[in-house]
Amino acid sequence: MKKVILFGAFIMMLAVSASAVNPRDMTFSEIEFDAPEPERWVADNGMVIFFLEDHQLPVLIAHVVIRGGEVYDPEDKVGLASITASLIRSGGAGERTPEQVDADLDFVGAGISSSAADEGLTFDVRALRKDVDQVFSIFADMLIDPKFDSAKTALEISNRKDRILRQNDDPGSITRRVYYQTVFTGHPYGRYATLATTDKISRADIIAQHAKFYSPDNCILAISGDMSSDEAHALIDKYLGAWKSSGFKPEPVPQAIPQFKPGVYYAEKEMNQAHIRFGHLCMDDKNPDRYAMEIMNFVLGSGGFSSRLTKQVRTTAGLAYGVGSYNYLRPLMGTYFGYCVTRPDAMGQATKMMFDIIDEVKKNGITAEEMEIARDATINSFIFNYDTPAQVVISKAYMEYNGFPLDQMERALVNYKAATLEDCNRVAREYLDTENIVIIFTGNKELFDMQPEEFGPVTNVSMEIK
Amino acid sequence: MKRLLIICMMLLVVPAGLLAGSEGLQIPVQEFTLDNGMTFLVVERHNAPVFSGYICVGAGSAYERIGNIGMAHLLEHMMFKGSQEVGTTDWEAERDLMMKEDSVWAKIDDAMQETRYIRLNQPEKLDEHLKYIEDLNSLLDSLAAASSKYVIQNEFDRIYSRNGAAQFNATTGYDFTYYYVSMPANRLELWFNMEAGRLIHPAFREFFPERDVVSEERRQSVENSPDAKLFEQLIGTAFIAHPYQIFWEWQSEENMLTRADAQHFFDTYYIPQRISVAIVGDVTLDEVKEMAEKYFGAMPRGRDPEPIYTVEPPQPGERRVQLEFDANPMLTIAYHKTAFDDPDEPAFSVIERLLGDGRTSRLYKSLVLEKQLCLDIGVYTFPGNMMGDLHPSVFCIDAYPKEGVTTGQIETAVYEELAKLASEPVDETELTKIKNNIDADFVWGTYSNMGLAQFLARAHNLARDWRYLSTLRERLLAVTADDIMNIAAEYFTKENRTVATLIPKAKGGEQ
Numbered sequence: 005m006k007k008v009i010l011f012g013a014f015i016m017m018l019a020v021s022a023s024a025v026n027p028r029d030m031t032f033s034e035i036e037f038d039a040p041e042p043e044r045w046v047a048d049n050g051m052v053i054f055f056l057e058d059h060q061l062p063v064l065i066a067h068v069v070i071r072g073g074e075v076y077d078p079e080d081k082v083g084l085a086s087i088t089a090s091l092i093r094s095g096g097a098g099e100r101t102p103e104q105v106d107a108d109l110d111f112v113g114a115g116i117s118s119s120a121a122d123e124g125l126t127f128d129v130r131a132l133r134k135d136v137d138q139v140f141s142i143f144a145d146m147l148i149d150p151k152f153d154s155a156k157t158a159l160e161i162s163n164r165k166d167r168i169l170r171q172n173d174d175p176g177s178i179t180r181r182v183y184y185q186t187v188f189t190g191h192p193y194g195r196y197a198t199l200a201t202t203d204k205i206s207r208a209d210i211i212a213q214h215a216k217f218y219s220p221d222n223c224i225l226a227i228s229g230d231m232s233s234d235e236a237h238a239l240i241d242k243y244l245g246a247w248k249s250s251g252f253k254p255e256p257v258p259q260a261i262p263q264f265k266p267g268v269y270y271a272e273k274e275m276n277q278a279h280i281r282f283g284h285l286c287m288d289d290k291n292p293d294r295y296a297m298e299i300m301n302f303v304l305g306s307g308g309f310s311s312r313l314t315k316q317v318r319t320t321a322g323l324a325y326g327v328g329s330y331n332y333l334r335p336l337m338g339t340y341f342g343y344c345v346t347r348p349d350a351m352g353q354a355t356k357m358m359f360d361i362i363d364e365v366k367k368n369g370i371t372a373e374e375m376e377i378a379r380d381a382t383i384n385s386f387i388f389n390y391d392t393p394a395q396v397v398i399s400k401a402y403m404e405y406n407g408f409p410l411d412q413m414e415r416a417l418v419n420y421k422a423a424t425l426e427d428c429n430r431v432a433r434e435y436l437d438t439e440n441i442v443i444i445f446t447g448n449k450e451l452f453d454m455q456p457e458e459f460g461p462v463t464n465v466s467m468e469i470k
Numbered sequence: 471m472k473r474l475l476i477i478c479m480m481l482l483v484v485p486a487g488l489l490a491g492s493e494g495l496q497i498p499v500q501e502f503t504l505d506n507g508m509t510f511l512v513v514e515r516h517n518a519p520v521f522s523g524y525i526c527v528g529a530g531s532a533y534e535r536i537g538n539i540g541m542a543h544l545l546e547h548m549m550f551k552g553s554q555e556v557g558t559t560d561w562e563a564e565r566d567l568m569m570k571e572d573s574v575w576a577k578i579d580d581a582m583q584e585t586r587y588i589r590l591n592q593p594e595k596l597d598e599h600l601k602y603i604e605d606l607n608s609l610l611d612s613l614a615a616a617s618s619k620y621v622i623q624n625e626f627d628r629i630y631s632r633n634g635a636a637q638f639n640a641t642t643g644y645d646f647t648y649y650y651v652s653m654p655a656n657r658l659e660l661w662f663n664m665e666a667g668r669l670i671h672p673a674f675r676e677f678f679p680e681r682d683v684v685s686e687e688r689r690q691s692v693e694n695s696p697d698a699k700l701f702e703q704l705i706g707t708a709f710i711a712h713p714y715q716i717f718w719e720w721q722s723e724e725n726m727l728t729r730a731d732a733q734h735f736f737d738t739y740y741i742p743q744r745i746s747v748a749i750v751g752d753v754t755l756d757e758v759k760e761m762a763e764k765y766f767g768a769m770p771r772g773r774d775p776e777p778i779y780t781v782e783p784p785q786p787g788e789r790r791v792q793l794e795f796d797a798n799p800m801l802t803i804a805y806h807k808t809a810f811d812d813p814d815e816p817a818f819s820v821i822e823r824l825l826g827d828g829r830t831s832r833l834y835k836s837l838v839l840e841k842q843l844c845l846d847i848g849v850y851t852f853p854g855n856m857m858g859d860l861h862p863s864v865f866c867i868d869a870y871p872k873e874g875v876t877t878g879q880i881e882t883a884v885y886e887e888l889a890k891l892a893s894e895p896v897d898e899t900e901l902t903k904i905k906n907n908i909d910a911d912f913v914w915g916t917y918s919n920m921g922l923a924q925f926l927a928r929a930h931n932l933a934r935d936w937r938y939l940s941t942l943r944e945r946l947l948a949v950t951a952d953d954i955m956n957i958a959a960e961y962f963t964k965e966n967r968t969v970a971t972l973i974p975k976a977k978g979g980e981q
Contacts, residue, residue, distance in 0.1 A: 026555045027629050027663045035634070035654045037519045060517060061913055110830040111903045113910030132910055159842060166845050166872050173696050173797035274796040275694045309550065309627035319623055322682030325690055345690045377632050384634025387654055391518045392918065
C-alpha cells in the first residue's frame with residue numbers, strides 16, 4: 005500500500021461577512037488515502053498481468069493492450085490493424101462460429117469490445133462473476149485462435165468503406181481529421197484509411213497481421229474483480245497459458261515527424277457555424293516539462309470554466325459553447341492545439357481573440373493565484389485516478405506499456421506539487437506559438453467575418469472522398 | 471427546535487445471476503425527507519475517500535410554454551453562475567446593475583417588436599430606429615462591463631475545481647434537470663454549502679452573453695448535426711400537442727428570454743418537494759443528515775405547480791417528413807408509446823432490447839448482418855429517461871443505409887421484423903437472454919458511485935419512491951411472450967408511426 009497525500013488547504017483570497025461561511029473561505033485538511041497496489045506477474049509465455057481484488061460487486065473487468073495499433077499499418081493498407089481488431093471480435097473464434105460467439109456473449113449480458121486507435125490494440129471485457137469462465141474462454145479463443153470468417157471479413161471491409169463515404173457529414177470530425185493530417189503530415193500519426201487503402205486489404209493480410217502482433221509477450225492484461233489472486237492466476241493459466249509467442253517484437257514507431265507546412269487549411273462545408281482548430285507540434289509524453297505545461301494550460305485553456313479561453317471567449321463574449329486548448333501527448337511527438345466552434349460571422353473575431361489570449365500568456369505568463377488554483381485542482385482531483393480498482397490496474401498497465409516507471413502516478417503527483425510559477429511561465433514562453441502553426445477553418449467562408457487569407461496562405465482542403 | 475426525521479433503511483436487492491440462483495447483491499439505501507419535502511438517499515461506500523452527489527430537480531424542458539421555450543436549459547446554464555455569495559464581491563451593487571440591464575433589455579424587446587411597423591408605416595424613420603436599438607445594445611454592453619467590476623467570473627466552478635471536483639456538470643432533460651459532481655470525501659460540507667447557495671439564492675449574472683452561449687450550443691449540437699436535425703423534424707412531426715415535440719429549443723424564442731423568465735421558472739419548479747438528492751460514497755448518514763438540515767432545512771416549501779395536462783391526441787394516420795441536408799441518407803421511425811407507469815410500458819423495454827440491443831438483436835442481425843442493408847441500427851425511447859418517461863413517449867428506430875441502399879428498402883425490412891414480433895411468439899431462450907441482460911445492466915449501473923447515485927435520485931423523483939428500481943426490475947422480468955405479441959400488434963401500426971428521412975442536398979444548387 006502506498007500512502008498518497010494531497011494538499012488540502014489553500015489561501016483565502018477575499019474576506020467576507022462573518023455571518024455565514026462563504027464556500028470560498030472553507031478550508032479542508034489534506035486528503036490521505038492508501039493507493040491500492042495491484043499484483044503484477046509475468047506469465048511463462050511473457051504476458052504481463054496486473055490484478056486487483058474487488059469484492060464490491062460480483063463482476064470482472066479486464067482490459068488488454070497489445071502493441072500493434074494503426075500506426076503500424078503499411079502505407080498502402082491503412083486500416084488493417086483496426087479491421088483486424090474488429091474481426092477478432094466478430095469473425096468467429098475457436099470452435100465457435102461468429103453467430104455462436106455473439107449468442108453466447110449476449111445470452112449472459114457480457115461484453116467484449118475492441119479498438120485499434122493510435123499505437124495500441126485494445127480489448128475490453130466485462131462479465132458477471134458467474135460467467136467469467138465461459139467469457140474468458142471465448143476471449144482467449146479470440147486472441148489465440150480467431151477464424152476471420154470470409155463473409156464477415158467482406159462485410160467488415162464493405163462497412164468500413166461506407167463509413168469513409170460518410171466522413172464529411174459531421175463538421176467536428178472533418179476539422180479533427182484535417183488537423184491531424186496536416187500537423188502530422190507525412191507520418192503515421194496523420195494517416196487515415198481511405199477507400200483505396202481499405203480496398204487493398206485482403207483476408208490473408210488480416211491473418212498475417214494477427215499472427216505477427218497478437219503475441220503474449222507483446223500484451224499486457226489488466227484485470228480486477230470479484231475473485232482472489234489464486235483464482236485469477238488459475239483463470240489466466242487455464243485460458244491464456246497455452247498462448248505461444250509469435251517471436252515478433254514491434255519496435256516503437258521509429259520515424260521522425262516531418263515539419264508541417266504552416267498556413268491556413270480551409271475545408272468548405274455548408275453550415276451556419278465555423279469550426280476552428282489551430283496548433284503545432286509540441287512535446288512527447290516523456291518530456292519533463294509536461295507537468296508545468298499541464299498546469300499552465302489549465303489556466304490557459306483546459307481548466308474548463310476556470311481557463312482564460314473559456315472566460316473570455318465564452319463567458320464574457322458569448323461567442324462559443326466549446327472553446328479551449330489541449331496538450332495532446334504522444335510517445336514520439338505530441339501536438340498543442342486550440343479549438344473553438346463559433347457563429348460564422350464571428351470566426352475571425354474569435355480566432356484573433358484566442359491568439360491574443362495565448363500571446364498574452366506567452367509574453368506575460370500566468371499569475372501566481374491562477375497557478376495555485378490550477379495546481380490545487382490537479383492535485384486534489386488526483387484521487388479520482390484511483391477511485392475504482394479497474395482504473396488502478398488499467399493505469400498501471402499503461403504505465404508499463406508506455407515505458408514509464410510503475411509508480412509514475414505517484415511521481416506525477418510529486419512533479420505537480422514541485423512545479424513553480426517560473427516553470428509554468430517558462431514552458432509558456434518556450435512552447436506556445438501562434439505564428440508557425442496550421443489553422444483549420446471548416447465552414448462556409450461566404451458567411452465569415454474575415455477571410456481565411458487574412459490568417460496566412462490558404463490551402464483549400466479537397467473534400468473529395470478517395 | 472428539533473425536527474423529526476424519519477429515516478427509512480431498505481435494501482436495494484438486485485439478484486445478480488438469475489439462472490445461477492445466487493442471492494444477489496444487496497445495497498443498503500438510507501432515506502430521509504426534510505420537513506420542506508426534500509428527500510435524501512444515502513449509500514455509504516467506504517472503499518475510496520470520495521463521494522458523488524446527484525441532484526434531480528422536477529424541472530425539465532417539458533414545463534416550458536410558448537413564450538419561454540429554452541428556459542429550462544438556459545436556467546441550467548445560469549445555475550453555474552454561482553449564488554448571492556459565490557461569484558460576487560458585492561451582491562447588492564451587482565443586483566442594482568442587473569435591474570438596469572433588465573430595463574434596457576425591455577426597451578430593446580419593445581423596439582424590436584416595433585421595427586416591422588416602422589418599416590411599413592414610417593420607412594423614413596427606420597434608420598433612426600435601428601440606430602436606437604443599436605445604442606440600447608451598446609448600453610447593455612456597458613452595463614455588463616460595469617457589473618464585471620463586481621463579478622468574480624466562474625468562481626463557482628473555480629471553488630469546486632480547486633477542491634478536486636470531478637465529473638462536475640448538469641443535464642437538462644424533458645421531465646427533469648440534473649446537477650452532479652464527485653468530490654474528495656472530506657469536502658462534503660463544501661458540496662452542501664455550494665449547492666444550497668445556488669438552489670436557495672442563485673444569482674443570474676452574465677445573463678445575456680450566456681444566452682448567446684446556449685444559442686451556439688444549439689447551432690453546434692442541432693443545426694449542424696445531421697442526426698440531431700433529422701430528429702428535430704421527426705419529433706416535431708410525431709407530436710402535435712405535447713411539449714415533448716420540441717427538440718432543444720427554438721432560436722427565436724431563446725433570443726428573447728429574460729432574467730425575469732429565468733426567475734419565474736426557477737421559483738415555480740426549483741422547490742424542495744421537487745428535488746431528490748442522492749449521495750453515494752465515503753460519507754456517513756449522520757453527517758449527511760446534519761448538513762442537510764443545516765443547509766437545506768430553511769429552504770421554504772413551494773407551492774406545487776400545475777402538472778402538464780396536455781395529452782397527445784391519438785395519431786390518425788402515418789406522418790412523413792423529409793430533411794434536405796449536406797450529409798448521407800438516414801432514416802428514423804417513431805411510434806407513439808406509453809409513459810413510465812403504464813402497464814404496457816415494461817413490454818416496450820423488453821422489445822427495445824429484443825430489437826436493438828447487441829449483435830444478436832433482431833434488427834441488427836437481420837438488417838446489418840444478414841441483409842446488409844445498413845451500417846448500423848439504433849433502437850431507443852425518446853425522451854428516454856433511463857427508467858421511463860413521465861408522459862407518453864415515442865419508440866424510435868434509426869438506420870444508416872449502406873451505399874446504394876434506399877431508405878425505402880430499410881423501411882420494408884424493419885416493418886417485416888415488427889410484423890414478425892406481432893405474429894410469432896418470442897421463444898424462451900431469447901426472452902431469457904433479455905432478462906439476463908436486464909439484470910446485468912442493473913449490476914453495472916451500480917458500479918460507480920455516480921451511477922448508483924443517478925439511479926436512486928432519478929427513480930425517486932420519477933416514481934416518488936426509489937424502490938421503483940426494484941419494482942421496475944420485477945415488472946420487466948414478468949413480461950411474457952404474449953405481452954410482446956399484443957403490444958407489437960397494438961402499437962406498431964402504420965397509422966401510429968412517423969417516418970423522417972434525410973435526403974442529401976445536391977452540391978451547387980437545386981437538382
